[in-house]
Amino acid sequence: MYNLTDRNIVLCVTGSIAVYKAVDLASKLTQAGAVLNVIMTPEATKFVAPITFQSVSGRCPYWDMWDANSNLAEAHIALARQAEVLVIAPATATIVARLALGLAEEMVSLTALATRAPLIVCPAMDSQMFEHPATQEHLTTLRNRGVQIVGPEDGRLASGQMGRGRLSEVETIIGWIRHVLGRGGDLAGKKVVVTGGGTHEPIDPVRFVGNNSSGKMGFAVAEAARDRGADVVLVSGPSVLPDPVAVEVLRVRRAAEMRDAVVAACVGADALIMAAAVADYQPAETVGEKIKRRQSETLSIPLVPTPDILAEVGVRPGLVKVGFAAESRDLLANAQQKIEDKQLDLIVANDITASDAGFAADNNRVVILDSAGGRAELPLMSKYDVAWHILDKVATLLAASKLQPEA
Numbered sequence: 001m002y003n004l005t006d007r008n009i010v011l012c013v014t015g016s017i018a019v020y021k022a023v024d025l026a027s028k029l030t031q032a033g034a035v036l037n038v039i040m041t042p043e044a045t046k047f048v049a050p051i052t053f054q055s056v057s058g059r060c061p062y063w064d065m066w067d068a069n070s071n072l073a074e075a076h077i078a079l080a081r082q083a084e085v086l087v088i089a090p091a092t093a094t095i096v097a098r099l100a101l102g103l104a105e106e107m108v109s110l111t112a113l114a115t116r117a118p119l120i121v122c123p124a125m126d127s128q129m130f131e132h133p134a135t136q137e138h139l140t141t142l143r144n145r146g147v148q149i150v151g152p153e154d155g156r157l158a159s160g161q162m163g164r165g166r167l168s169e170v171e172t173i174i175g176w177i178r179h180v181l182g183r184g185g186d187l188a189g190k191k192v193v194v195t196g197g198g199t200h201e202p203i204d205p206v207r208f209v210g211n212n213s214s215g216k217m218g219f220a221v222a223e224a225a226r227d228r229g230a231d232v233v234l235v236s237g238p239s240v241l242p243d244p245v246a247v248e249v250l251r252v253r254r255a256a257e258m259r260d261a262v263v264a265a266c267v268g269a270d271a272l273i274m275a276a277a278v279a280d281y282q283p284a285e286t287v288g289e290k291i292k293r294r295q296s297e298t299l300s301i302p303l304v305p306t307p308d309i310l311a312e313v314g315v316r317p318g319l320v321k322v323g324f325a326a327e328s329r330d331l332l333a334n335a336q337q338k339i340e341d342k343q344l345d346l347i348v349a350n351d352i353t354a355s356d357a358g359f360a361a362d363n364n365r366v367v368i369l370d371s372a373g374g375r376a377e378l379p380l381m382s383k384y385d386v387a388w389h390i391l392d393k394v395a396t397l398l399a400a401s402k403l404q405p406e407a
């Protein structure tokens with residue numbers, strides 16, 4: 001169902017101390033349902049034994065070109081043909097050079113030369129080696145050939161020095177794999193605008209009116225849309241979550257800023273999914289200085305409504321609009337009313353009184369209502385899975401609107 005399930009991924013591992021992270025990567029890809037084959041250079045086997053990868057992926061890695069017992073000459077061609085994506089992580093300076101020059105000296109470079117699958121290269125090396133003109137020129141060659149280079153990142157290196165050369169985080173690499181595998185998905189060529197997080201409406205320089213939204217639901221929708229091939233713009237209120245890879249992220253603070261960003265992003269968009277918990281009220285004015293405590297006085301802060309973003313976007317031909325309704329009572333009646341008030345195609349209703357779902361939780365239990373009166377009650381599931389279900393409905397609406405003759 002999801003874009004890693006049953007997908008043929010070849011993970012190539014080369015001789016860097018960061019090999020230990022590749023074990024985690026192999027494990028996570030396998031757990032996500034991918035068909036994972038691992039190829040190691042002989043140097044990589046000196047850092048981690050092949051049996052470690054066999055244990056986490058369920059398949060024996062390939063590493064010895066000269067193993068007389070196996071038909072590896074055919075194996076690398078078969079792997080190269082089957083692969084839907086080839087990921088080299090960690091990639092040493094040597095393998096980067098071999099790829100750039102087209103040298104086929106061991107199983108990894110052999111397979112990389114033989115495959116026509118997209119290539120993701122995740123360098124990991126000492127910063128001096130990474131910055132060397134030879135490595136930089138090779139990386140430019142690979143980039144110009146359409147290879148996706150991921151990282152390296154800044155931080156502590158094996159030498160104990162700080163610098164650029166660390167292998168990207170496993171989650172980042174998985175994000176790029178999902179993105180590459182998602183190209184050509186059912187939302188390819190579609191522009192999807194997603195909002196996430198809450199908003200902060202400032203009272204004074206240090207205080208604000210806010211809410212408990214974590215951003216997890218909106219970020220999951222953005223990632224799932226990316227994984228189905230969409231071009232995604234994520235407009236996020238304050239959230240500690242990192243930017244999803246291959247998504248254009250616009251960080252805003254107040255509802256008014258979110259409105260401006262969303263209205264601009266909706267130009268040419270096919271879908272707007274408003275998962276953000278936008279504040280409904282904002283202080284009538286922001287005080288310039290920090291408000292002082294006065295023991296004997298009560299403090300009243302007049303609030304005025306924030307701009308209604310969905311209403312301001314309005315009805316645009318070809319734009320599918322999805323709202324969220326977080327309610328603590330009369331969930332479905334309130335959600336149904338919002339479909340009409342905000343002229344939505346879909347609304348995702350969730351009961352925020354549930355302790356295992358909703359704000360800040362990793363899971364959600366929602367009901368998706370549509371403007372034709374349809375209703376889908378989903379059981380408790382991860383927010384990514386919820387996002388996938390919402391996008392199923394969005395994709396259906398987009399496909400149906402394509403069939404309709406122009407008005």
Ligand code: C5P
Binds near residue numbers: 255278309310
């Ligand atoms: O706050 P409320 O429950 O009415 O939010 C319902 C939907 O409207 C959500 O999708 C939310 O993102 C959106 N909304 C908005 N502008 C606001 C408040 C909420 O677009 N000012």
